Amino acid sequence: MASVNAPRGMRDFLPADKARRERVLAVIRERYRAHGFDEIETPVMEEHARLHAGIGGDNEKLAFNVLRRGLDADAIRAAADEPSALTDLGLRYDLTVPLARFYATNRGDLPAVFRSIQIAPVWRAERPQKGRYRQFMQCDIDIIGDASARAEAELIVASLDTLAALSLEGATVRINDRRALDAMLDVFGFPPEQRPGVLITIDKLDKIGPAGVSAELRERGASAAAVDAFEAFLERPAEGEPLAYGERQIRAALPDGVPDEVVAHLTGVGESxxxxxxxxxxVPLEFDPFLVRGMGYYTGTIFELAHPDVGYSLGGGGRYDGMIGRFLGQDVPAVGFSIGFERIVDLVSLQVADAAPAVVLVHDRDVAVTELIALKARLVAEGSRVRLEQRTKNLKGLLDRASADGFTAFATVSAGATREGLELKPLA
Structure with missing residues (x-):
């Protein structure tokens, strides 16, 4: 007999859980729209070649691929050593690759600067564990067509405003630039072919510390002189006092040799x-010269959303100016920010009750169906959410369940009851 459990890494949501999630999503949508973004929808599947074009970083390895239709046993055996010959589609592992394809397809119908909202599930073949799922919701906003610091500022302001609307005030955004990272590695002397691996190790700085990063770099066979220069930079004397986010703070955190235009762009984001x-x-920004983010498509600014109540990121994003050009043959500036919905939904204390009354009509067994349906229709027409429940011996259990499902009031209904005679009582 087949298991009745949901597939590993995927979940069912009971009515109360679903109502809570939808309430949080409604706030996110409303705040995003207030900042001038428009919601779009893309298919859950994309072509295999697009999902595996080398722009999705490690997520490409986690894609769920869809077997080609009509393959017989001989065709499967013949293509066993070449997965791309077996599959032509795959479930999306993020919303950025589909957005780039969407823009390339529809750009003639879109404004010169396009601000999009995408709120939808994605799928990754993760190893399931606490807080890590194979199906989860992403909430993305992106701006396509604007290369200026205004785009990053709009995304950051909208994201911080959204968290504040969810009663998660006090959030900050850690920010860096992949161009600054590349310039730093060049200054230290890491050759280009070593830099992808070096960045993977530097990304562990907050977990294993400077000594651990240096040791791992040497184990990787990184240039000894470059590692020495990196260590010396980490050990330089600290500033005498903390600096607010701005050009002086950014320059103080970087070695000499980082291009002025990169510093100017980061400074402009902060000013905006x-x-x-x-x-x-x-200013709720923190410049972090060692923020890496692993997605291979980032070309400029990168950022992560932090909150003092938790020790992990609540979202992030960055600029990916080169991705759309893979579909159009010409680069289009683009930058996006994603809120980690599954991480924040359990932190939010919003009430999930509807703004309209939500009423349970508890009726006796002998009340005619026609009377019940007519009474329910009357309340629904008045704007209430209504559920019919036959009275049980355990009335308290029935009402507790209704309250957990988001209902706010109840009334008992006997034969011949009228709307005017209903006594609505709060569910407390």
Whole structure:
């Protein structure tokens, strides 16, 4: 007999859980739209070649692929050593690759600067564990067609506003630039062929510390002189006092030799975010010269969303100016920010009750169906959410269940009851 459990790494949601998730999603959508973004929808599947074009980083290895239709046993055996010959489609592992394809397909119908919302599930063949699922929701906003710091600032301001609307004030955004990282590695003397592996190790800095990173770099066979230079940079004297986010702070955190235009872009992001928060002396940005983010398609600014209540990122994103060009043959500037929905939904304390009344009508067994349906229709027409429940011996259990499902009031219904005679009582 087949298992009745959901597939590993995937979940069922009971009504109360679903209502809570939808309430959080409604707030996210409303805040995103308030900042001028428009929601789109893309298919859950994309072509295999597109999902495995070398732009999805490690996520490409986690893609669920779809077997070609009509393959017989001989065709499967003949293609056993070449997975791409067995599959032509795959489930999307993020929303950025589908967005790039969407823009390339529909750009004639889109504005010059396009601000998109995508809120949808994605699938990755992860090893299931706490907080890591094979199907999960992503909430993305992206701006395509704007190469200026304004785009990053709009994304950051919208994302911080959304968290504040979810009562998660106090969030900050760690920010860096992949161009600054590349310039740093060049200054230290890491040859280009070593840099992908070096970045993987540097990304562990907050977990294993400077000594651990240096040791791992040497184990990887990285240039000894470059590792020495990197160590010396980490051991340089710290600034005498913390600096606010700005050009001085950014330059102090970087070695000499990082291009001025990179520093200017990062500074412009901070100035624009600050302009959106008049009267706030603290800009919620933190420059982190060793923030890496692993996606291979990032070309410029990268950022992660942090909150003091948790020790992990609540979202992130970056600029991916080269991705759309793979479909169009010409580069189009693009930058995106994704909120980690599955991570924040359990932190949010929003009430899931509907704004409209939600009423349970508890009726006796002998009440005619026609009377019940007519009474329910009357309440629904008034704007209420209504559920019919036959009275049980354990009335408290029935009402507790209704309350857990988001209902706020109840009334008992006997034969001949009228709308005017209903006494609505709160479910507390």
């Amino acid at each position: 975010v600050a302009a959106a928060r008049p009267g706030d002396t603290r």
